[in-house]
Amino acid sequence: MPMDLSVAEKLLLLCQSPDKNGLSVPGFHLPYGIIASLMTDLAYSGHISEKERKVVIVNKNPDKASVLSDITETIRESQKRRSMKSWVQRLAMSSGRFRRAIQDELERKGLLRIERKKFLGIISYRKTWLRGHKTQKSLVNTLAGAVRHPDLALPPSDLRLLGIVLVCQLHETLGLDSAKDQESLDSATYRILSEDSTMRSLAQIINETDMATGQIPSTVNQAAFYQLNSSS
Template identity: 30%
Template sequence: MELSLSEKLLLLAIHPQNGKFISPDLHLNYSLTGAILLELSIKEHLKLVDGNVYLNDIDKIDSPVLLGVINLIQESKKPRTLKYWVQKLGRKSGKFRWSILKDMESKRVVRTHEKAFLGIIPYKRVFVLDKQLRNELHISLKEFIRSPDSQNTEQVALLGLIDASQMHKLLTSDSQNKRAIKKRIQEIVRENPIKDTVELAIKEIQAAILTIIAISAATSASAR
């Protein structure tokens, strides 16, 4: 089954047993935003010119999520930087996440289960139905790290997003090896053919996450 870049990221982010996400919400939200923008870039619907984002050949897009992002970009009164779109779309990524998961549910890849904490506060769990698909994706990433193909831009982008979403535990459970994996991923991202877009997107995702964490910490400290 063919999955989009954002679908692959979410499938890997779901814990195979408990239905929770293995990446912190903040990291996953911005990484998902990056996945959507990178998907548009890989398919050549989005390009960077002098640091600004421009759309290209968007008539054939049929994904509701991609169309939603394109509409937001089109509504902007002037060209905006990738940093601007990562930050703006990151604030809406919770909506994107559940829209993508709904499509994945219709494909019988996942199942969403709604629960309520103490019978009052609603929350959701997402369970993997197609475990073979997830395992194959997981194995292919490990193999790609060992023997990367710089022409496989989607795999390169997915590795970069795993780095940004702090999901290194997918690739190793050893803390020492995590540093080596992280370094290797960053090398692969730098060496890929569209490294300017991929590497910049990953940097902007990480910068947005760090900014929000810093603001949250400052707000929390001032409230004491």
Template identity: 30%
Template structure:
């Protein structure tokens, strides 16, 4: 089954049984935006250089969400930094998330329940319905990381997913064994450095992490200012 980088990321980040995610809200939002930037970079619809995002004016994405982001980048008139785009687009991350979850629902990998709080306020909950596909995806990614003699090169798409696992601290979705976890983290860093798209992935990882830290630091400051 063909899955986009965004679909793989949300499937991995989602709790396998409960209606929640395994990472913080800032990590989820910035990570999701990162999936679109990375996928468009891989597809030559934009490129990332010196922490700045440049649109390719000749290649327009087919995916509606990617196309919206592409035109925002193109229409800005300036080659802005990854960090700025992560922060700007993270404001739309909740909508992007549900668009991706709806795609996963159509592929029968997720279930979305619509409910009402106090019988008035509508809200939605998402659940993984095909844990086998999620488990297989994690198994394949783990094998890519830990295999010393790789039979096949890691695809750019999987490298992007692995980079976001690193950026959003989702290593425990791959293993919960402490010894193996330490080995996996080290091997993942090495794999990312060896990747043909290492520069793009590493720049995005750094900026996602910086944006997450900035959001976390800003939260208590905002709370303090409003008290």
């Protein structure tokens, strides 16, 4: 990858429409994906870890001005130790401000153009446009290739990103079709869920949310869970 990007930045770059304002996919599950990607960035940079299935802060502070610092402070100030699943669910309710902070960073890196506006001069909103077309295309090719060619090795951070994309049903960002690529999607999701407890927690959140809101749970997640349960 030509530019050093966090998992959260890559996720939002993937989800940005290549030629229109805003996202290229429905964002129903994106809040959970955003938080999972930020928690991944914190874990991979050594700021948090898991102990006895609970998230704990490691004595290494992120940049005080960063979105990661906001999350570590929230975890640090909590009177209760929580699991990764619990933190993803709780923080997803504030995902809008985290998404804006990530978009701001993408703008600083020249990958996004943001138009900041006000409705009736009072209510702030923004429009986002892709600038980093080559970077987005490279990401798409890398992750889609890993789905279609299982022997293709990915760095741990990109493997986690792929897991978030698949579990949150954002595979259309990779040009993958649920019908034509179903077998490859099921296989890739199963491999990731069988090896990554954080992705299993995220898949549980997505399926529980779908059921609670009357939506049909992801067929990709269902197939992967069925395979996991059958093999255990």
